[in-house]
Amino acid sequence: MVQFWSKVTGTLDDCACDVETIDRFNNKEIFPKLQKLLSSDYFRFYKVNLNNPCPFWTDHSQCGLKYCAVKPCTPGEVPEGLKSSSYKYSEAASQDIEECEKAEKLGAVNGSLSDETRQALQEWKKHDDESDRFCMLDDEDSPESQYVDLLLNPERFTGYKGPEAWRIWNSIYEENCFKPYSVKRPLNPLASNSGLCVEKRAFFRLISGLHASINIHLSARYLLDENWFKMKWGHNVSEFQLRFDEELTEGEGPKRLRNLYFLYLIELRALAKILPYFERPAFHLYTGQRTQDNENKKLLLELLHVAKSFPLHFDETALFAGNNKEAMKLKEDFKLTFKNISRIIDCVECFKCRLWGKLQTQGLGSALKILFSERQIEAMPNTSNTNPSFQLSRQEIVSLFNAFGRISTSVRELENFRSLLSNLKQ
Numbered sequence: 001m002v003q004f005w006s007k008v009t010g011t012l013d014d015c016a017c018d019v020e021t022i023d024r025f026n027n028k029e030i031f032p033k034l035q036k037l038l039s040s041d042y043f044r045f046y047k048v049n050l051n052n053p054c055p056f057w058t059d060h061s062q063c064g065l066k067y068c069a070v071k072p073c074t075p076g077e078v079p080e081g082l083k084s085s086s087y088k089y090s091e092a093a094s095q096d097i098e099e100c101e102k103a104e105k106l107g108a109v110n111g112s113l114s115d116e117t118r119q120a121l122q123e124w125k126k127h128d129d130e131s132d133r134f135c136m137l138d139d140e141d142s143p144e145s146q147y148v149d150l151l152l153n154p155e156r157f158t159g160y161k162g163p164e165a166w167r168i169w170n171s172i173y174e175e176n177c178f179k180p181y182s183v184k185r186p187l188n189p190l191a192s193n194s195g196l197c198v199e200k201r202a203f204f205r206l207i208s209g210l211h212a213s214i215n216i217h218l219s220a221r222y223l224l225d226e227n228w229f230k231m232k233w234g235h236n237v238s239e240f241q242l243r244f245d246e247e248l249t250e251g252e253g254p255k256r257l258r259n260l261y262f263l264y265l266i267e268l269r270a271l272a273k274i275l276p277y278f279e280r281p282a283f284h285l286y287t288g289q290r291t292q293d294n295e296n297k298k299l300l301l302e303l304l305h306v307a308k309s310f311p312l313h314f315d316e317t318a319l320f321a322g323n324n325k326e327a328m329k330l331k332e333d334f335k336l337t338f339k340n341i342s343r344i345i346d347c348v349e350c351f352k353c354r355l356w357g358k359l360q361t362q363g364l365g366s367a368l369k370i371l372f373s374e375r376q377i378e379a380m381p382n383t384s385n386t387n388p389s390f391q392l393s394r395q396e397i398v399s400l401f402n403a404f405g406r407i408s409t410s411v412r413e414l415e416n417f418r419s420l421l422s423n424l425k426q
Contacts, residue, residue, distance in 0.1 A: 004246045007254035017312035022261050026411045033303045038405045040296045041079050042285040046398050049138040049145040054347035067158040068350035072146040081288025133369055137395055156221030160350035168348055172341050199319050199330055209263030212256040213410040215243045220413045237420050265314040267404045270367035271307040316371045363403020366396040
């Protein structure tokens with residue numbers, strides 16, 4: 001395994017960054033602050049529809065394993081402020097008299113419009129929102145959508161595997177990725193991508209990195225023992241080796257882990273870019289608990305400033321930077337393909353896996369939306385008198401930070417597996 005870890009070091013392709021810098025920065029600077037933030041009410045409650053039908057095949061069943069189940073929140077467990085917030089997190093969260101007066105004025109304007117006109121305006125706004133996105137979001141107003149406490153439904157090994165699980169990843173890699181010229185099987189979209197442009201290489205590496213991250217979580221929170229009294233979850237070194245050892249994966253394991261670091265850089269860059277959005281005085285992490293909400297916003301801004309301070313950020317301007325017409329076409333293909341992948345998650349039969357799959361694909365989609373909305377973010381007004389030109393829904397915000405939390409945890413867990421594997425050799 002010493003030789004294996006030597007392949008997960010040094011400079012990353014298409015980046016000016018190296019693995020060791022990311023390890024130090026994440027484990028010492030990012031991980032502790034991020035975990036504290038994600039334990040707060042605003043980020044732990046995620047509204048999701050786990051009952052969407054699979055749009056791609058009909059022989060879809062549900063996992064009967066008990067660890068696949070997700071326990072939704074009861075109405076009394078969710079902070080009132082979250083339940084009353086709008087689809088778009090807005091200044092309505094503030095209790096100031098100025099905001100109340102503003103709401104009254106808006107109400108008066110809306111009252112002068114016909115129902116047909118209001119509906120048309122809502123449809124236009126919805127279309128504009130969706131055109132900016134890289135993934136599909138659940139309808140939070142749907143009666144099928146429920147709040148889930150992410151801390152009480154952690155991502156871990158559920159026993160969901162075999163042909164059903166492989167079909168999901170095969171559908172993602174084989175049908176919804178830009179195909180390289182030659183591909184080893186199974187599931188190796190990166191075997192030969194030298195003929196791909198930087199954008200298509202990036203797309204492959206993001207999906208591969210996400211897949212690697214999920215496999216690390218499953219290996220790190222594995223059911224090691226179960227009896228009548230308790231269940232023991234922990235690190236399964238053999239499972240980790242099966243998924244990442246260089247010999248057992250025919251050389252692919254180290255590549256997958258390097259793609260995890262590439263994904264980390266993409267999402268870290270998005271957090272650095274979105275800082276102005278959250279710095280606005282009008283923005284609140286509103287749960288209805290004013291003191292806690294203010295403290296959490298301070299913690300959020302502190303985290304984002306740390307993210308911005310990273311010295312070797314990914315340069316997203318290298319993407320979609322060629323001929324304008326070709327770049328726009330490629331960007332649209334990139335967006336549509338990623339949206340399709342987010343729809344495949346509705347075909348995952350394990351509800352726990354579907355929950356975390358949705359959250360992490362939505363989070364990555366939100367990160368991509370941020371990276372390619374730089375002009376809109378820079379143009380945002382610094383007052384609450386007009387709607388900013390760039391918006392994030394609460395669902396996007398919660399998924400963005402929790403998804404990065406999963407990637408950050410994966411990087412942290414690699415240090416644990418290095419230590420465990422080292423001890424095995426002694």
